[in-house]
Amino acid sequence: VPQIGDLGEDALIERMTLRLPSTPRAILGPGDDAAIIGLEGDLVVSSDVLVEGRHFRCEWSTAGDVGFRAAMQNLADIDAMGALPIALQITLAAPPTTEVEWVLDFADGLREACEPLGVGVVGGDLSGANEITVSVTAIGDMMGMEPVRRGGAHHADVIAVSGPLGAAMAGYHQLDNLLDFNQEAIDLFLRPRPRIGAGIEASRAGASSMMDISDGLVTDLARMARASSLGMSIESRLVPIHRAASAVAAAVVGNADEWALTGGEDHHLVATFPPKASLPEGWVVIGTVTRDRQGVLVNGEVPSRWGWDHFARV
Amino acid sequence: VPQIGDLGEDALIERMTLRLPSTPRAILGPGDDAAIIGLEGDLVVSSDVLVEGRHFRCEWSTAGDVGFRAAMQNLADIDAMGALPIALQITLAAPPTTEVEWVLDFADGLREACEPLGVGVVGGDLSGANEITVSVTAIGDMMGMEPVRRGGAHHADVIAVSGPLGAAMAGYHQLDNLLDFNQEAIDLFLRPRPRIGAGIEASRAGASSMMDISDGLVTDLARMARASSLGMSIESRLVPIHRAASAVAAAVVGNADEWALTGGEDHHLVATFPPKASLPEGWVVIGTVTRDRQGVLVNGEVPSRWGWDHFARV
Numbered sequence: 001v002p003q004i005g006d007l008g009e010d011a012l013i014e015r016m017t018l019r020l021p022s023t024p025r026a027i028l029g030p031g032d033d034a035a036i037i038g039l040e041g042d043l044v045v046s047s048d049v050l051v052e053g054r055h056f057r058c059e060w061s062t063a064g065d066v067g068f069r070a071a072m073q074n075l076a077d078i079d080a081m082g083a084l085p086i087a088l089q090i091t092l093a094a095p096p097t098t099e100v101e102w103v104l105d106f107a108d109g110l111r112e113a114c115e116p117l118g119v120g121v122v123g124g125d126l127s128g129a130n131e132i133t134v135s136v137t138a139i140g141d142m143m144g145m146e147p148v149r150r151g152g153a154h155h156a157d158v159i160a161v162s163g164p165l166g167a168a169m170a171g172y173h174q175l176d177n178l179l180d181f182n183q184e185a186i187d188l189f190l191r192p193r194p195r196i197g198a199g200i201e202a203s204r205a206g207a208s209s210m211m212d213i214s215d216g217l218v219t220d221l222a223r224m225a226r227a228s229s230l231g232m233s234i235e236s237r238l239v240p241i242h243r244a245a246s247a248v249a250a251a252v253v254g255n256a257d258e259w260a261l262t263g264g265e266d267h268h269l270v271a272t273f274p275p276k277a278s279l280p281e282g283w284v285v286i287g288t289v290t291r292d293r294q295g296v297l298v299n300g301e302v303p304s305r306w307g308w309d310h311f312a313r314v
Numbered sequence: 315v316p317q318i319g320d321l322g323e324d325a326l327i328e329r330m331t332l333r334l335p336s337t338p339r340a341i342l343g344p345g346d347d348a349a350i351i352g353l354e355g356d357l358v359v360s361s362d363v364l365v366e367g368r369h370f371r372c373e374w375s376t377a378g379d380v381g382f383r384a385a386m387q388n389l390a391d392i393d394a395m396g397a398l399p400i401a402l403q404i405t406l407a408a409p410p411t412t413e414v415e416w417v418l419d420f421a422d423g424l425r426e427a428c429e430p431l432g433v434g435v436v437g438g439d440l441s442g443a444n445e446i447t448v449s450v451t452a453i454g455d456m457m458g459m460e461p462v463r464r465g466g467a468h469h470a471d472v473i474a475v476s477g478p479l480g481a482a483m484a485g486y487h488q489l490d491n492l493l494d495f496n497q498e499a500i501d502l503f504l505r506p507r508p509r510i511g512a513g514i515e516a517s518r519a520g521a522s523s524m525m526d527i528s529d530g531l532v533t534d535l536a537r538m539a540r541a542s543s544l545g546m547s548i549e550s551r552l553v554p555i556h557r558a559a560s561a562v563a564a565a566v567v568g569n570a571d572e573w574a575l576t577g578g579e580d581h582h583l584v585a586t587f588p589p590k591a592s593l594p595e596g597w598v599v600i601g602t603v604t605r606d607r608q609g610v611l612v613n614g615e616v617p618s619r620w621g622w623d624h625f626a627r628v
Contacts, residue, residue: 028461031541032395032461032463032464032525033391033394033395033464033525033526034358034392034395034452034454034461035358035359036456036461037357038356038357039353042350042352043350043351043353043357044348044349044350045349045351045401045403045437045453046403046437047403047404047405047437047449048405049405049406049407049441051443051447053444054441054443077347078348081350087359089359089361090361091361091362091363093363093447122359123359123361125361125362125449126363127365127368127369128365129365129445129447130367130445131443131444133365133407133447133449135363135405137359137361137403137451138348139357139359140348147341147342147348150346210347211346227345
């Protein structure tokens with residue numbers, strides 16, 4: 001089986017590039033010292049790093065899954081500013097013994113996430129390493145709109161989320177416990193499918209603050225509360241729960257409230273809107289911004305469990 | 315000694331951000347889902363990944379050295395397009411047992427490279443890992459100028475380099491052989507100091523093709539030859555050799571020609587110019603673009619040794 005250490009860097013880049021999505025916005029794509037992209041408005045840029053054994057496990061995720069998720073979580077960050085995602089830069093460090101097919105499958109996953117959105121992979125870098133580390137930088141275009149920041153919430157704004165939560169955690173729970181009765185949840189953990197574009201719609205509807213839910217609703221709401229110096233009060237019964245999460249929870253842990261409140265990885269958005277705003281389709285109100293600076297309250301109480309810290313020892 | 319696994323992600327980002335350089339171009343800097351940057355011309359973007367034990371060794375390089383080099387090699391890629399470097403995105407994956415001081419020193423190294431150039435670090439991501447991996451994405455602004463590509467050379471153009479070569483290899487050779495009689499070469503290996511801005515000057519002088527010498531002059535010239543479908547013929551006696559490289563070579567291997575021809579890491583630029591162009595200060599002619607498609611010729615012969623492949627097993 002051909003390994004990347006045998007193929008060499010230049011040949012691997014050449015084969016990989018054939019599988020990667022392109023964008024008409026690229027004035028110059030992969031193959032030079034840098035890519036060139038034409039933007040209409042201000043540049044929006046966000047980066048994430050994914051490490052084997054921490055952000056993904058090769059027993060659970062195919063290379064395509066890793067590529068798909070790496071792309072999608074960064075596209076969600078661009079969407080969370082109310083901007084249009086345009087392109088990705090990808091760096092991949094992997095053992096020389098990694099199969100060439102793994103890297104090409106990884107490229108396919110990137111393409112499957114990006115192509116329907118018109119997003120291209122315009123450049124990157126490859127290296128040998130002892131473990132697989134993927135770093136993604138997403139490039140977006142503000143298109144003349146104002147960015148929606150984390151800290152723009154006002155007292156009495158409503159808090160809303162852009163999609164049903166908990167499916168990724170329900171998928172993780174099954175994989176972690178060797179269960180497989182709900183494939184939809186597993187798929188959504190391996191390949192999160194936030195509705196990219198929900199952020200631009202929220203921005204047009206007047207969203208005052210917004211962020212991508214990556215570390216769990218409660219943890220990320222606490223960050224918005226801190227950034228706004230206000231409180232975020234939500235009701236758990238209002239939080240929309242994905243049907244796959246409910247199905248899995250009913251069978252194994254009772255209800256999916258905790259997965260929806262503390263599980264990250266769904267990559268839907270949370271935003272605040274003026275009380276009289278008309279919310280775009282798909283957005284669901286879950287609470288209200290308050291004057292108190294106690295951070296997040298769930299059903300009037302300080303929640304006891306939080307989300308993820310990426311330096312937690314695994 | 316405080317370790318990053320004890321401090322946690324948010325606290326580490328907060329402490330690190332205080333040490334990072336900023337740029338007035340940032341409409342929104344670190345701390346949100348994405349950074350926002352105002353550009354005057356097209357976006358230029360380039361990424362590199364550096365892996366512990368492959369691109370740097372912690373016995374040789376301080377964290378500050380790693381940060382400095384990671385920044386500088388990416389700024390050189392932007393310069394190599396004839397663009398103005400504006401900002402960096404940084405992802406760092408490191409063992410939870412890494413000392414907090416290492417990460418802050420890393421940030422200091424980034425600042426020392428970026429601040430004199432007005433470049434800011436506008437965002438990034440941190441993660442635990444088993445080895446240290448740094449990924450840098452550099453953002454540049456074409457400022458209304460045309461990019462200088464790798465493949466734009468014409469027959470009879472002159473080939474020139476932007477600075478004296480070989481110092482980084484002379485530094486590497488000393489470290490690898492436990493020698494330390496020329497500190498300047500060691501410093502230039504650990505902290506390469508290409509003249510950022512040489513690329514914009516070359517562009518203004520009419521450079522027809524250009525790239526950053528990162529994998530060695532011969533290897534990188536071969537890439538330019540392939541991109542232009544032309545030959546690159548250079549004379550080794552014309553290649554400027556750094557005084558520190560000559561000093562080290564005189565003591566240990568005779569002369570520094572091979573280091574200058576095949577050693578990467580100096581991060582100076584190589585470019586082609588029309589025969590009648592007036593070269594900017596600091597650029598030195600080393601050869602001529604030819605019609606034959608034999609790739610690179612050194613003193614009329616096909617060179618026997620090449621540069622670096624990052625998937626080589628170490």
